[in-house]
Amino acid sequence: MSTNKRSSTLSEIAKIAEVSVMTASRALNNQPGVSEEKRAEILRIAEDMGYVANRVAQRLSGGKSRVIGVIAQLHTLYTSDLVLGIGSALRSSKYEMLVYSLSDTDSQPPQAIVSLLRQFVDGIIVILPFQSDYLISLSDADLPIVTIDEGSHDNFPKIVADNYQGARLAIQHLADLGHRRIGFISGNNQLASARDRERAFRDMQAQLGLDDDPELVVNGNFLQQGGFNAAKELLKLPVRPTAIFAANDISAAGAMSAIRDGGLTVPEDISLVGFDDVAVASQIYPALTTVKQPSAQMARAAVNTIVAMIAGIEPATAVIMLPTELVVRDSSRPMGEVVEMPFSKGSRKKSTTTVA
């Protein structure tokens, strides 16, 4: 009820309840060894005084802090989505989340923060898609660690999306629409996800007999600007692709700008498909066809796994792979087909005469 100035301590409560600190501790932690009446009274007093256990002391005393650390680069939308997801998945548990935001220039977190986290939290969820050496320095810790999207060799449970399958879906979709000359804007190949998506692209090229000039693959590094530049390159080709698959939504957005900047239109002149399904994908115009990463499920899986590990239960599988899903919106269209724009009234955009 009353929000006290300084948060009260266990011993204060114990004093008022006229019991030892230990009894108070037991009562509050729901442990045996306290009669029901005393427990009730202690709980009442604690409530009354607005007692909150000091996690710092709890942790130092060898206990748990009930805090889960998240290491992430907040810069990319997709990562933010995941962090948010973890937060809401955690909200139904008794854990809190504290995020360490890695600078975009750092490829690995400073040693300091790693040990800080190690000291304070009960478990760490790492969302760095790097092959990160520093993880090795964590591996010998007793601290549970779960990794999301981490591609490399390691000994932690790993939550990943099925990037390969997702990319295949995207290409299949474009092929189904009649596109045979598809450009690919690749991602940061340091990341396993980028490599998987590119591998899928090349496999599908072969499998479906698509055009496979090497110039059809341009790196966009998962960045807006990278996507812009890459698309510019693709548009400069002697024979222009009729569709572009970008390895993530951000570079797809960049590509869209580049296409417009070149006087062409999506999807009339060029179909465009992204990957991730970040929030803006549905919000840009035209809404982006993309492959949806199951970020909410991934977050939930990560949370479940780490909570289990904290409880001492080792995860059944080292890798949990979640399926991806194609989301068809307005940026992809059958080749050569002239459809009216999905406008409310009658707005005429240039109808495309597709160039061979």
Place this chain on the structure above:
Amino acid sequence: MSTNKRSSTLSEIAKIAEVSVMTASRALNNQPGVSEEKRAEILRIAEDMGYVANRVAQRLSGGKSRVIGVIAQLHTLYTSDLVLGIGSALRSSKYEMLVYSLSDTDSQPPQAIVSLLRQFVDGIIVILPFQSDYLISLSDADLPIVTIDEGSHDNFPKIVADNYQGARLAIQHLADLGHRRIGFISGNNQLASARDRERAFRDMQAQLGLDDDPELVVNGNFLQQGGFNAAKELLKLPVRPTAIFAANDISAAGAMSAIRDGGLTVPEDISLVGFDDVAVASQIYPALTTVKQPSAQMARAAVNTIVAMIAGIEPATAVIMLPTELVVRDSSRPMGEVVEMPFSKGSRKKSTTTVA
């Protein structure tokens, strides 16, 4: 050098150095009372054993944890920008940052996290633009708190951008371009920033004698979808506005989609100006004219202030207001003027015919 399994403790180091724990502590904390030779040796040993001070213990022992807590809603781009800015501003200091991400449904952080933070960190930077009651519960703490963008009554130092002036600049810009019928997509009026921007709009309407039909103001709630809907409303007006000022970039982006969806073009048919200058503002097409929030400076100011407060120095002013700045890009254009699209090469910036 050697990365030890379990991080070593002070007493281990002291034992090896054959000194007391206290001497080791003094040496490592750069405090007097240790001879230079011993200090050097202790430092060497500590380095050698990969010693890292246990912040949890430091903090519990009444010391500082050298950690700054940040409470923010990571959902909005602008907030993320600020958090990132705080992170990089902190990187040059000896503090680390831990972020608590508030759920978008919560308007206030759970009591638990507040006390958790209070227990562990040396200071808190709050980036909630709410009039948040919970801040009051913090106010009696001994913990330094700095607020960014918080509009309400409170007793903490506050870092804000000059929203009023910024919005005036935006309107003035549109007026200079000849627009006299300007629609306004307002923000979430719970936020002081939104109120300031709307006030500026109305003041300028009066001051410049612009059209001031009440229908020219539609709420967009700072959201993409809200901006979309609001713009739809504005376009439905019997006499359409020739320019739209959105209270933030996100709703401007929504408005842009709506305008396109209505078969019109930015900036040919409608000039559009946003607010914030989040990263995507320059990345959407056409690049958005907007008012730049000095988020990097704000972050730096917040960090400097909190660090000073932790050191016991009360800030000189309760409110630090940083100037905003108009960034003219491609989404605004003189009324009625027909300019070629600013494609690849020669994008000429509009020459302004200033109207009284």
Place this chain on the structure above:
DNA sequence: ATGAATAACGTTAGCGTTAACGTTATTTTG
């Protein structure tokens, strides 16, 4: 030379909590 100041340490205690034993009544069991 002698008391006082100083430098360089060491000791004790405590931050708030819990684990691991003690202790004391009360109940159960053979």
Place this chain on the structure above:
DNA sequence: CAAAATAACGTTAACGCTAACGTTATTCAT
């Protein structure tokens, strides 16, 4: 009914660190 088991507590120590005193030698002023 005595011995053993149990329940309901209390005590002690420890987590890793630092603040606040002590202690000892060395230097300094008079």
